[in-house]
Amino acid sequence: MKMRTKSLLLAACLSLSPAPAAPAQSFTGSGVAPATAANSAERAIGFAASAPAGSALVIVMTDATLPPLDGVTLNNAERQAVSAAIAAASFDGKAGSTLSLRGIGAHPRILLVGTGTTPSSLALAEAGGKAAQELKSEAHAVTVAGAYGDASAADVAYGFALGQYRFDRYKTVDSKAPATGAVTLVGANPAAAEAAFNNRWKPLAEGVRLSRDLANEPANVIYPESFVARVRDALAGAPGVSIEVLDEAAMRKLGMGTLVGVGQGSPRGSRLMLVRYRGAGAPDAPIAFVGKGITFDSGGLSLKPGAGMGNMKGDMSGAASVMGAVVSLAKSRAPVHVVGVAALAENMPDGNAQRPGDVTRTMSGKTIEMVNSDAEGRLVLADANEYVAKAYKPRAIVNIATLTGAVVGALDDSYAGLFARDEALSARLLAAGAVSGEELWRLPLHKAYAERMKSDIADIRNSATGQGPGASLGAHFIGFFVDENTPWAHLDIAGVNRSEKASPLVPKGMTGFGVRLLDQLARSGD
Ligand code: BES
Numbered sequence: 001m002k003m004r005t006k007s008l009l010l011a012a013c014l015s016l017s018p019a020p021a022a023p024a025q026s027f028t029g030s031g032v033a034p035a036t037a038a039n040s041a042e043r044a045i046g047f048a049a050s051a052p053a054g055s056a057l058v059i060v061m062t063d064a065t066l067p068p069l070d071g072v073t074l075n076n077a078e079r080q081a082v083s084a085a086i087a088a089a090s091f092d093g094k095a096g097s098t099l100s101l102r103g104i105g106a107h108p109r110i111l112l113v114g115t116g117t118t119p120s121s122l123a124l125a126e127a128g129g130k131a132a133q134e135l136k137s138e139a140h141a142v143t144v145a146g147a148y149g150d151a152s153a154a155d156v157a158y159g160f161a162l163g164q165y166r167f168d169r170y171k172t173v174d175s176k177a178p179a180t181g182a183v184t185l186v187g188a189n190p191a192a193a194e195a196a197f198n199n200r201w202k203p204l205a206e207g208v209r210l211s212r213d214l215a216n217e218p219a220n221v222i223y224p225e226s227f228v229a230r231v232r233d234a235l236a237g238a239p240g241v242s243i244e245v246l247d248e249a250a251m252r253k254l255g256m257g258t259l260v261g262v263g264q265g266s267p268r269g270s271r272l273m274l275v276r277y278r279g280a281g282a283p284d285a286p287i288a289f290v291g292k293g294i295t296f297d298s299g300g301l302s303l304k305p306g307a308g309m310g311n312m313k314g315d316m317s318g319a320a321s322v323m324g325a326v327v328s329l330a331k332s333r334a335p336v337h338v339v340g341v342a343a344l345a346e347n348m349p350d351g352n353a354q355r356p357g358d359v360t361r362t363m364s365g366k367t368i369e370m371v372n373s374d375a376e377g378r379l380v381l382a383d384a385n386e387y388v389a390k391a392y393k394p395r396a397i398v399n400i401a402t403l404t405g406a407v408v409g410a411l412d413d414s415y416a417g418l419f420a421r422d423e424a425l426s427a428r429l430l431a432a433g434a435v436s437g438e439e440l441w442r443l444p445l446h447k448a449y450a451e452r453m454k455s456d457i458a459d460i461r462n463s464a465t466g467q468g469p470g471a472s473l474g475a476h477f478i479g480f481f482v483d484e485n486t487p488w489a490h491l492d493i494a495g496v497n498r499s500e501k502a503s504p505l506v507p508k509g510m511t512g513f514g515v516r517l518l519d520q521l522a523r524s525g526d
């Protein structure tokens with residue numbers, strides 16, 4: 001007995017490998033998981049030359065003047081009534097403004113939504129999202145009109161799709177949203193508007209929905225293995241896609257001590273999922289998007305306090321948004337080459353969990369003193385970055401992760417934190433943020449941080465002691481595992497992956513932050 005213990009110990013010390021495999025590679029959960037159910041039906045989105053009779057009317061306004069409208073019948077008396085209401089309410093058509101009118105002619109409702117003058121694509125989308133939310137419990141079908149062209153109608157439709165999202169699939173007692181009619185965008189050339197929508201915005205809205213769904217799902221439903229299954233389903237039939245999934249046995253063989261280590265307190269096995277999409281004419285080397293996919297972050301043995309722990313079901317938001325972006329790019333057949341990576345593990349305390357003070361190592365052999373098991377995101381990203389660099393030879397790597405509470409203190413929910421070692425990549429990311437509406441603010445990566453993360457016994461430690469620039473120290477740690485010659489950036493989305501209140505394109509709940517940004521980045525060329 002004594003001998004056996006001793007030799008086991010010796011083996012563990014020699015290999016610095018994670019503890020023996022958790023028994024279950026396939027796990028369906030103890031207890032009773034909720035039955036799979038559908039969310040309340042969203043409005044179907046269509047395009048037409050004229051308004052269906054009896055629908056609620058949305059008019060997209062750039063200022064206070066009611067424009068001439070294609071495809072909508074408003075007689076003189078009705079136009080006058082609307083104009084009088086605009087004046088009485090001092091409605092100015094600025095971005096974000098709305099005015100809801102009832103009792104005009106036979107229209108069940110007329111909703112004015114403002115974009116401001118010469119609106120961007122994003123401003124038009126926001127008007128669409130605002131309309132979707134205002135009309136959430138409007139039982140009538142909806143018609144949207146405005147004095148704009150076909151591309152703009154597609155922009156508005158896109159915003160409507162993002163704004164009407166909801167996650168209520170587990171409500172069973174009369175609180176689901178009421179059944180609602182379709183939304184039709186009217187204009188002179190509906191076929192052109194519909195093509196613009198289908199070629200870009202519809203796949204992007206689908207990617208955002210996937211990301212939000214994955215993050216909103218509770219952790220008894222989404223864990224590494226079921227995350228992989230959901231993403232496979234979402235990608236079914238998408239062109240140019242190939243999927244690679246490493247399970248624990250494969251990762252162990254490759255020496256991926258951090259990905260296996262973080263998951264070893266959980267019976268749900270870790271996974272590394274890689275999805276390559278290569279569009280026609282795209283370059284040989286892909287851009288890698290590598291997302292943190294902690295399907296639940298209890299903190300591990302460095303257990304988090306109880307309040308708000310439930311929000312840690314969303315600690316896989318980075319991985320979810322990576323996969324959402326790949327869905328968008330593939331389904332729109334974008335001429336780009338990307339590899340989306342999800343570093344998936346559940347961080348739980350258990351007799352088999354990693355202990356603070358444990359030393360593990362990544363695939364490349366670099367060693368880590370794991371001083372805080374709650375700094376787990378950076379650990380799984382270390383192995384994921386090393387693997388994708390070796391196996392896919394990307395021309396750039398972008399990490400996206402709900403990495404630190406510290407970034408929330410710095411940037412709140414207004415910006416995600418951007419850390420970059422490459423000026424060109426940083427500039428491209430900032431530009432993609434402005435265009436997509438998912439904005440970034442750059443934070444420092446100073447060489448002094450190396451000192452803070454030094455370990456006495458290993459190459460690096462996963463957390464510093466005492467106060468410090470927490471978000472930057474996390475970024476430094478991740479960067480330690482990326483070759484200096486590979487353009488690299490890291491996005492800390494801990495402040496933006498969940499919203500407490502609705503904004504036009506983002507209902508309350510998990511936001512899907514990063515899908516629109518990464519989609520835009522991939523399309524923005526070198
Ligand atoms: N997932 C958390 C970060 C987080 C905090 C996300 C709040 C969303 C909202 C992460 O794994 C974590 O626990 N980070 C620690 C790092 C620390 C131990 C160095 C933190 O920020 O406290």
Ligand code: ZN
Nearest residue numbers: 294297315377
């Ligand atoms: Zn975490």
Ligand code: MN
Nearest residue numbers: 297374375376
């Ligand atoms: Mn943590």
